[in-house]
Amino acid sequence: MAATETETIDIGQLNFESCSNECQPGFISITADCLDAGTCGLITQLPENSLLAHLGIRCGKNLQMVTRQRFGGPVVVEVDGHVIALSRTLCQGIKLSFACK
Amino acid sequence: MSETILLMGLPNVGKSALFNRLTGLNAQVANYGGTTVELASGTIALKQGDFNLIDVPGTYSLEASCDAERVAVDLLQAGKISSKGKLHCHSQGSIKGELQRPSAVLYVLDANNLVSSLYLLMQVLEYNLPTVVALNRNDLANEKGYQVDVKALEKEIGVPVVTTLAVKGTGVEELKEALGQISLKSKTSKKERAVKPPEWRRIEDLSQRIITRHGPTTTNFRQKLGGLLVKPWPGLPIAFLVICMILLAVVGLGMGLRQFVLLPFFNTFVFPHIENLVSNITQPGLLQNVLIGNYGFLIKGIEWPFALVLPYIISFYITLSLLEDSGYMPRLGVLFDGLFKRIGLQGTGIIPLLLGYGCAIPAILSTRALNQRKQRLIITTMICLAVPCISQTGAFISLLAAASVPVMIAVFALSFFSMIIVATIMNRLVKGPPPETLIEIPELLVPRLSSVMKKMWFSVKQFIRDGAFPMIAGVAIAALLYETGLMASLGQLMSPVVVGFLGLPPEAAVPLMLGILRRELTVLPLMEMDLTVLQLFVGASVALFYVPCIAVIASLFREFGFRLSIGILLLTTVGAFAVGGAIYQFASLIM
Known part of the structure; x- marks a missing residue:
C-alpha cells in the first residue's frame, strides 16, 4: 500500500513530497522532515549522532514538529516537553511511524 | 592544597x-x-x-x-x-x-x-x-x-x-x-x-x-511565549524588534546616564575642585598641564573612563544579562541559523558575537562551546577585526553622536558588512565540515532583577579593575607626550601615513599608539582634535579595525597559539590602515 493512498491518517495533514515512505499494513513510515507543524509521530529509527539520545530524541518517543525555520534554517521539534532545533539533514535521518485507522 | x-x-x-x-x-x-x-x-x-x-x-x-x-x-x-x-x-x-x-x-x-x-x-x-x-x-x-x-x-x-x-x-x-x-x-x-x-x-x-x-500538563503564558518566539512568525519580526530595542536601550540608557547624571556630576562636583586644588598647589607649567591641561591626566583620566565609557558598560550589561537570563539568545540563534549558514556559521554563533560587543575576551572564550574549530576561528576573527567592544562603542558614540549621526551609523554599518565579508572569505579559506545544528532550546524564564543587577555590578567592577586603570595610564602617557612636545615629534615621524595616507592631523599618531593598550584609546583622543566629518569617519574606521588590546592578544595566544595571534595582529593593523586610507583617498578623489 503506498503512503499517498492512505487517507485515514489521524494526525494532521502530511506533506509527502520528497519523502521515501514505506507503509507496513496498519502503519505508515516517513522521515521527520516531512511532518507538518503541529503533527507528530513515533520515532522508529535515528541517524548516527550521540547527542540525539541525550536531548530526548530516542526510539519509541513521540516527536512533534513545532516549526521549520526560514532561509533553510533548522527545524524545531518537541519531544517529552523539550524543544530541540536540529538541522534538516539530521531531521531527514529520523524515521517516524504512524498508526493508520 | x-x-x-x-x-x-x-x-x-x-x-x-x-x-x-x-x-x-x-x-x-x-x-x-x-x-x-x-x-x-x-x-x-x-x-x-x-x-x-x-x-x-x-x-x-x-x-x-x-x-x-x-x-x-x-x-x-x-x-x-x-x-x-x-x-x-x-x-x-x-x-x-x-x-x-x-x-x-x-x-x-x-x-x-x-x-x-x-x-x-x-x-x-x-x-x-x-x-x-x-x-x-x-x-x-x-x-x-x-x-x-x-x-x-x-x-x-x-x-x-x-x-x-x-x-x-x-x-x-x-x-x-x-x-x-x-x-x-x-x-x-x-x-x-x-x-x-x-x-x-x-x-x-x-x-x-x-x-x-499531580495533574495534566498545563501551558502557562511564559511557555506559550517561549514557543511563539522560536517560530518564524511571529518570532522573526519580534527578533528584529528586540534587536532594535537592545540598540535603543544600550545607546539611550548610556547617553542618558552620561548626559544627565555622570557628566553633570563630574563637571559640577569633581573637576572644579580638582582644578582648584591643582592650581593652588602647583605653578603653571609642565606639571600643572600634565595634571589638568588639554590631556589633563586628572581630568581626562577620570572623564573618559567614568563619564564617557562607564555609562555604556552599565547599559550594555543590563541588556545582555536580560537576554542571557531569559533564554532568548538561543532562540535568536535558531531564528537566524539559516542566514548564518550562508556565511559558514551556525546560528548559536550569535552568542559569542553578542558577547563580543561587551568585551572580546569572554566572547573568544565562549567560542569553546562551538563544537568546530572552523567556527571558532571565523567568529574569533570577526570579533577581533570588526566587533567594537562596549568601551569602544561608548567612545564612538561620544565622538560621533554630537558631531555627525550619519557618520556614526556609517561606522556601525561598516562593522556589520565587514563581519559578513570576513566570515564569507574565511568560510572559503578554512577547511572544515559545514556546521550542523543540534541544540536544546531552554525554557523561557523571567530574568531575576537581583541577578541582572549582580551581573552588571560585577561587569562594572571588572571594567574598573581591568579597563579603567589601563585607560588612566594611557591618558597619563598622552598627557606627558602632549606636554613635552613628543606628541608633535611622533606625529611628524608618522606623518606620511597619518597625514598623507589617512588625511588625519599629525597628533592622531598618538591614539594609534595608545590603542594597543585599550581599543577605546584609539577613539577618545580624537575628540580633542577638532576633526572634519571626513576625518571623523576615517579616524573612527581606523579605530574600528585597529589591533585588539593587549589582553585580547594574550587571550588569542592562549586559545589558538602564536600563529593566529600574529595573523590577527597583522590583519587588524593592515586592515585598519587599508580601510581608513581607502576611504580618505576615495573621498579626496570625489570631493
Whole structure:
C-alpha cells in the first residue's frame, strides 16, 4: 500500500513530497522532515549522532514538529516537553511511524 | 592544597548558580548550555573544614566523546587533565596541572530534564565517590504536571538528595549540611576504566518510579511565549524588534546616564575642585598641564573612563544579562541559523558575537562551546577585526553622536558588512565540515532583577579593575607626550601615513599608539582634535579595525597559539590602515 493512498491518517495533514515512505499494513513510515507543524509521530529509527539520545530524541518517543525555520534554517521539534532545533539533514535521518485507522 | 568536591551535571541545569551560592564567587551564569567553558574553583566551608569546589562544565555523558567529557572523566579519575587546549583552569582556584582525587561529587540533577540527568548520574555513581544530589528546577517540573519524590529517589540511588532552587539560593544550607554528613573519604575508584553507558530503557523506568504526577500538563503564558518566539512568525519580526530595542536601550540608557547624571556630576562636583586644588598647589607649567591641561591626566583620566565609557558598560550589561537570563539568545540563534549558514556559521554563533560587543575576551572564550574549530576561528576573527567592544562603542558614540549621526551609523554599518565579508572569505579559506545544528532550546524564564543587577555590578567592577586603570595610564602617557612636545615629534615621524595616507592631523599618531593598550584609546583622543566629518569617519574606521588590546592578544595566544595571534595582529593593523586610507583617498578623489 503506498503512503499517498492512505487517507485515514489521524494526525494532521502530511506533506509527502520528497519523502521515501514505506507503509507496513496498519502503519505508515516517513522521515521527520516531512511532518507538518503541529503533527507528530513515533520515532522508529535515528541517524548516527550521540547527542540525539541525550536531548530526548530516542526510539519509541513521540516527536512533534513545532516549526521549520526560514532561509533553510533548522527545524524545531518537541519531544517529552523539550524543544530541540536540529538541522534538516539530521531531521531527514529520523524515521517516524504512524498508526493508520 | 585543600581537598576537592566536583560540581557536576548536564549543561544548563544551574550548576554555576549553585556554585556561586556555595562559594560566594561570581562564575558566569546564563540560561543556555555551554556557559561554563572554564573550570572555576572556589572554597566551600563544610563541617569537616574548607573544600575546593570545582564547577565542571556540563556534559551529557562520561563517554569521553568530546573535550568537556574527557575533562570530566579526568577529574573523576583524579589524574592530570589530559585534554589540553579546550578547557582551562580558572585563575581563582588551585586546580592547575596535577589534581588530587576528589573527595566527593555534588551532582545537580535537573528535575525538568530527568531522564538525561539520571543517565549521567548513573555514570557518575559508577566512580564510587561519596555523592550528594542537588535536585534542582523542581519548580519547572511542577509546571509540567509532575514532581520528583525525593525519598523514592534516595531509595533508588542510595545517596542523599536535597531539593534546591539554585537561582534563589533555596536549599543551599541543607546541601552544605548533607555534604557535611557524608564521609568525604573516597572509596576505591574505577580508575582508567571506561564507564559502561546505562541503558536508556532502564533509566526511563527509574524516572517513572520516582515521579508523582499531580495533574495534566498545563501551558502557562511564559511557555506559550517561549514557543511563539522560536517560530518564524511571529518570532522573526519580534527578533528584529528586540534587536532594535537592545540598540535603543544600550545607546539611550548610556547617553542618558552620561548626559544627565555622570557628566553633570563630574563637571559640577569633581573637576572644579580638582582644578582648584591643582592650581593652588602647583605653578603653571609642565606639571600643572600634565595634571589638568588639554590631556589633563586628572581630568581626562577620570572623564573618559567614568563619564564617557562607564555609562555604556552599565547599559550594555543590563541588556545582555536580560537576554542571557531569559533564554532568548538561543532562540535568536535558531531564528537566524539559516542566514548564518550562508556565511559558514551556525546560528548559536550569535552568542559569542553578542558577547563580543561587551568585551572580546569572554566572547573568544565562549567560542569553546562551538563544537568546530572552523567556527571558532571565523567568529574569533570577526570579533577581533570588526566587533567594537562596549568601551569602544561608548567612545564612538561620544565622538560621533554630537558631531555627525550619519557618520556614526556609517561606522556601525561598516562593522556589520565587514563581519559578513570576513566570515564569507574565511568560510572559503578554512577547511572544515559545514556546521550542523543540534541544540536544546531552554525554557523561557523571567530574568531575576537581583541577578541582572549582580551581573552588571560585577561587569562594572571588572571594567574598573581591568579597563579603567589601563585607560588612566594611557591618558597619563598622552598627557606627558602632549606636554613635552613628543606628541608633535611622533606625529611628524608618522606623518606620511597619518597625514598623507589617512588625511588625519599629525597628533592622531598618538591614539594609534595608545590603542594597543585599550581599543577605546584609539577613539577618545580624537575628540580633542577638532576633526572634519571626513576625518571623523576615517579616524573612527581606523579605530574600528585597529589591533585588539593587549589582553585580547594574550587571550588569542592562549586559545589558538602564536600563529593566529600574529595573523590577527597583522590583519587588524593592515586592515585598519587599508580601510581608513581607502576611504580618505576615495573621498579626496570625489570631493
